[in-house]
Amino acid sequence: MIRETDDRHHPIAVHKTDGLSLPEFAGHPESGRYAIQCNVNPADELHRGLLEMRRDAARRYAVILAEAVYWGTGAEARRKAWDRAMRALRPWQ
Numbered sequence: 001m002i003r004e005t006d007d008r009h010h011p012i013a014v015h016k017t018d019g020l021s022l023p024e025f026a027g028h029p030e031s032g033r034y035a036i037q038c039n040v041n042p043a044d045e046l047h048r049g050l051l052e053m054r055r056d057a058a059r060r061y062a063v064i065l066a067e068a069v070y071w072g073t074g075a076e077a078r079r080k081a082w083d084r085a086m087r088a089l090r091p092w093q
Contacts, residue, residue, distance in 0.1 A: 022057070032061050034057065036067075039067075043083070046070075
């Protein structure tokens, strides 16, 4: 229904409030993105969880960090976002 009414072809993401995998939507042509809510602390644990979710996705869908309870605000949130983006490009770190 979303795809049928969207004349601008916006990406469609699935967001769940629990669970860190998306098997029920994997490979579904209308939902190729998983907007996760990952509520762990500290940042390194969040990073490990994101890498695990990316491995589990196995290129069947994109993993997007939509929410994180301990993310912070302002400068702290910007530093974490930059760090996560750079580590996503270099997953071995």
